[in-house]
Amino acid sequence: MRTKVQFIAPLTHSINIYYVRDRFGRTWHTVGYDEENAKKDIYFKNCPTTFILYQPSVDIEMPPKYDFKNIILDMLEQMLLSDTYEYEIVCGWTNDQTLKFIKSSSLNPLDLLLEINRENQNNNMGVLL
Secondary structure: OOOEEEEEEEOOOOOEEEEEEOOOOOEEEEEEOOHHHHHHHHHHOOOOOOEEEEOOOHHHHOOOOOOHHHHHHHHHHHOOOOOOHHHHHHHOOOHHHHHHHHHHOOOOOOOHHHHHHHHHHHOOOOOOO
16 A cells, blocks of 8 residues: 545645555544655654544454355254255355355345255256255
8 A cells, every 4th residue: 555645724824734544554644845744744753733543453454254154054944944955055055156146146035045046057056856
């Protein structure tokens, strides 16, 4: 990520207020004569009006991982459909196949069995009998 500077407003005739996003994703509030001066202020912090407005959390670096397969299987179990062919089809899916199904499915309980069979036919696996 590169450093970006955004002009906010003039403070006096020669000093302006800027927001600066540094390479770590932090957003700073600072004042300076121009954009280059504002960039230098956040690195040296020699201005009392320079402070962090936004600090991204370290925990947000990895997006959360969801187990979509178990979500679908839980839906089928709640509908008392754990002994169906569709349940077995979902058990055999990989994470990529399950994610593809989640993206294209309405997850409407009335249409879920039909959508699972349609996805199974689209993967050229055929319908289990």
